[in-house]
Amino acid sequence: MENKNGFIKEINENQGLIFKIASIYTNSIEDRNDLMQEIVYQLWKSFHTFDKRSSVSTWMYRVAMNVAIYYLKSAKKKVQTIPMEEQFLHFTEIENKEMEEKWQVLKHHIDKLNLLDKGIIILYLENKSHEEIAQIIGISVSNVGTKFYRIKEKLKQQILKQ
């Protein structure tokens, strides 16, 4: 029980992270909610294996982004979805219309990146250092720097094209 309470506390503290990742990797509210639930479920399943060598948020980013990839694999073949708990679902609604519009523009730009770049830019936007990004993604710090430079250029080009 203590374990479960600890887990719920961590989820509540990091649920923004889950929302943003689920939102970036999916294209509909239904899919986003399914993915959010899947991430929470998978985080719970592997909570006991978390060895505290890295921070909870670093572990959560890694699991959430991996689950997002597995979700992409099976989403098109999915035949059953589970209704998400209403109360948990409630926090995922973006209440401000202007914010919703801005979020959609942001998503539009990030969607054009490939999955690797997408992962790196999410972590950059979350204010992660190059070392933390390297740890979560599993590439070298210098590689993060190079890729990040290229992503910035790609985004600039995309924005200019519009």
Next chain:
Amino acid sequence: MELDDIKKTWDEMSIQVKEKQNLNLKIFDNMSKRKFHSHLNKIIVPEILGSAVCIGSAVFIGFNFYRLDTISFQIVGVLAILLFVIICVLSLMSIQHLYKAGDINKPYADTLKKFAIEKIKFCKLQKLNLTLSYLLLVTVILLLTRLFGRNEITDSKYFWIFSFSIGYIFLVFFSKFVYKSYNKTIRETENLLNELSN
């Protein structure tokens, strides 16, 4: 919108979602329970049905094999049975990997690499499956005349003209579209793999 604006929007969203903490023990228990039950029901209905139709068709041809009165029809019959079985196996193989969950604690790049390799395999298998389906269509049209007995329709020369020409036109357009889409996916995924290995 510039990169700074993207960052600003992201930060604003972070503030908005941080304010809400809705998960409690009761909600979490309900979510876990439902999730557990869903795993018991994880059956891929269309694939199972498709495979059942393939196997059923192969069995049907097998039972009616005696109707195939010439050696050439018997060869076509054997070919059709083989194609039904191969297509069924390929279809199941190509979807099997979709439900294999990997180690979610691995670095993101490892998961992406695995994902990319499986995606390429999936597309190639689907392309092969499609090619075999064309061949199957031809064999099935040929067998129709024997399996359901000779009649006015199958004896008519128009039956052959229409069935083959319509089938061929359909296949040309359909395959063009499908191959184009699979080739694009394979190309993009290979690029991702290259980037991952750099």
